[in-house]
Amino acid sequence: MQWLRKDLLGLEELSREEIEFILQTAESFKEVTTREIKKVPALRGKTVVNLFYEPSTRTRVSFEIAAKRLSADVINIAAESSSVRKGETLIDTGRNIEALKIDIIVMRNNYSGAAAMLARHVKASVVNAGDGWHEHPTQALLDIFTLKEKLGGIEGLNVSIVGDIAHSRVARSNIWGLVKLGAKVTVCAPKILIPPAIEEMGARVTHDIDEALKKSDAVNVLRMQFERDEQNAFPKQLEYFKTYGITKERLSKAKKGIIVMHPGPINRGIEIASDVADGENSVILEQVTNGIAIRMAVLFLVSQANENIKHEDTD
């Protein structure tokens, strides 16, 4: 198969084959990250801009390392310090970035669909690093990559996603990706944190955490985003930990060998107990490591596809 998209905007529009192709390419890049010289010249002469309208350290740093290991030049723009403050629109920002001869824009934005809109207006590749509540494709890809590495495959797996599903782009991207690859996905949260129509994406809903864990090969624990609780309607932290927190005791009743994932940053004692986060079921830090391989693969593939598009245009 050949990768033809100049952008990576989400997993919803990707086919199973495309997702598997990214995962396969990432395996090759993971080997690069184990070398003494962790760098290849594949994107030499290319420039990547990290355009972040929301605070992020781990995703931005992960993209930055990925780009540098491909020998690309990287520029970071944080919205706080940019002309967004002066009222420039996203499309104008994109066009200005393009006028600087940038090849790839990695963007995080608080509006759902922002990455897709930018991608339509610029010739540069756009990689979505999280748009509102919509998608965070590279996070889901690294979660799936880690799962596949641990359990050998995705087909037929039972995966639970626990926590604030309603506000989570990580959950949405994970559901799209996992369902396409043949996993059974269960989402588990208090009613107020389950969005409407989530079943239409192919996920099963439960409010019983112990029931979810009993059947799951893996559980993806989401951070409780209390900062989004404008109406003060979320369960309180301690209450949430009691009813949904992943503890040693809960894990002892779960399926044997269950894998515990978390996209970070973790809130110890709120959605996950400390001894679980650091325990033998946890692959949280491996996810971070795998994130670099996934992002190297994505940057490489969109860049290659865009080169081909440019050449077709000139032919």
Place this chain on the structure above:
Amino acid sequence: MCSLMKEKAKILDKDAVTRTLMRIAHEILEKNKGTEQLCLIGIRNRGAYLAKRLAQCIEKIEGEPVAVGILDITLYRDDLTLASSSPVVHKTEIDFDIEDKNVVLVDDVLYTGRTVRSAMDALMDLGRPKSIQLAVLVDRGHRELPIRADFAGKNIPTAQNETVEVRLEETDGKDEVVIVEKG
């Protein structure tokens, strides 16, 4: 594209491929005075299989195993920004240290020399070998870089509109080398 290709001549058949590899194995051993510090690294895709076969030949001759690795050079290609079809990135599999080793790079066809240039860059990023030598099954000429083979199975003068196809049991179901003409 395949329909426009015309098979022009068979250069090597199965037995000739086997004999050629055995001869190259002898030459490698002669030049390196045995298997000490020696390793073979095949360039994906067919070079990897040829390296494995050469290692078997060497073991048959010397009674000593020799380390074999596989190198993927996709990320080092100088035509990445030109490539009209996106190449698929595969894994490099070299599970030994190449530091101070005599590395024999193995590929099926030596043509422009650009693949070998990429392979040498990739190797240098993995360590500092004592020497790098080059073994190919076929040298078809038309070099664009100052690169030559230390061990060549067969020199085949070709025209630019011809290609040399090395077919191997492992990848194509049978061993043979043919010249094909682009129509």
